[in-house]
Amino acid sequence: MSSSPPYKVGVIIGSARHSSNTIGYCTYLTSRIAHHHPSITVETIDLINSPGHPLPFLISDPYPSTQPPTTLPSAYADPAIRSWSAKILSFDGLIVLAPQYNWGCSATLKNALDQLYHEWNGMPTMIASLGSRGGNKVQDQLRPMLQGGLHMTLVEGRLEFKVPREYMHSPEGRVKGDEEFLKVYDGTVEEVLGELVILMESRGMLKEERKA
Numbered sequence: 001m002s003s004s005p006p007y008k009v010g011v012i013i014g015s016a017r018h019s020s021n022t023i024g025y026c027t028y029l030t031s032r033i034a035h036h037h038p039s040i041t042v043e044t045i046d047l048i049n050s051p052g053h054p055l056p057f058l059i060s061d062p063y064p065s066t067q068p069p070t071t072l073p074s075a076y077a078d079p080a081i082r083s084w085s086a087k088i089l090s091f092d093g094l095i096v097l098a099p100q101y102n103w104g105c106s107a108t109l110k111n112a113l114d115q116l117y118h119e120w121n122g123m124p125t126m127i128a129s130l131g132s133r134g135g136n137k138v139q140d141q142l143r144p145m146l147q148g149g150l151h152m153t154l155v156e157g158r159l160e161f162k163v164p165r166e167y168m169h170s171p172e173g174r175v176k177g178d179e180e181f182l183k184v185y186d187g188t189v190e191e192v193l194g195e196l197v198i199l200m201e202s203r204g205m206l207k208e209e210r211k212a
Contacts, residue, residue, distance in 0.1 A: 007092040007200050008041045009033070014098040014109035016048065019174060022099050025130055025161050027177025029097065032189045037197065045087065047108045052083050057111055064117035072118060081115050088116060093124040093200045096146070100131035100138040113150065120150040124199035126192050127154065132168060134160030153199050157192040161185065 011030065015022035023046075030042050047053050060077055067075040073085030088094075098105050113120070127142055129135030139158055146152040167175050175182075 005201070005204070006039045006041065007197070008043065008090065009093045009095060009196070009200075010088070010091040011042060011044045011095045011097060012109070012112070013044060013046045013048075014096060014106055014112075015046075016101070016106035016108040017099075018048065020099070021163055021167055021175045022097055022130065024175030024177040024179075025128070025182075026097055028175075028179075028182045028185075029095065029128060029189065031177065032186065033193060036190055036193055040197075043091075047106075047112050052080050053112075054108055055080055055084060055112055055115055057107075059114060064115065067118065069118040069121075084112070085116055085119055088119040088123075091123070092204070093126075093196050094152075095126045095128060095196070096142065097128045097130070098135065098138050098142060100129060100135035103137040104141045105138050113145070117150065120146070120152050122203060123152045124196055124203055125152045125154055126157075126159070126196045128159040128161065128192075130161035130163055132163055132165070134162045136160055153203070155192050155195040155199065157188070157195055159185070159188055159192050 011026055013022050013026055026044060030044065033040055033042055044050075045053070047055070056078065060081070073082045073089065076082045076085055096109070098109060125146060127139055127146070129139045131138065136158075139160060143154060147154050163175070164181065167173055
């Protein structure tokens, strides 16, 4: 357990399924955050079931990258996108929890990312993937997208959850988050969370310097 400033971290659940293993892995992950960094406030955003979601798939004009950052979130015409913008702006850091679908992320997650632009800029972000082999392909897809396209600041460490076969195809047998097999990830989770905290600290110091 380490002492961290009272940061607010959003966990974006990138699943497009109502009965999803991603929820269980999120439960495990948030429990580890509470263990290692109890001062951090965590808010989970389910892109299917949270209030205001799923977001509309139509991206309104003017498109997000042309919106002046100082006008956000009020610049968006759609109330759902204004709310989404305000939510992301409220966080000090993000965790994108992405299941791998056909070697990539869900359309729901891609759309949620594309609806905004400046809100992501410089945001300290950790990617956690899951799939039968850990979701390495969705990690490979998201990293250039988030870092290059949206200018987010990414944790270098990779957290890849392997979903056991018995949990893959049975709606009744989904990961709950307290399974014994998850303990193998405890060390990696501690490392990547430590990296995320360092990135949030650096961003906080940069903001203070700009104010001075």
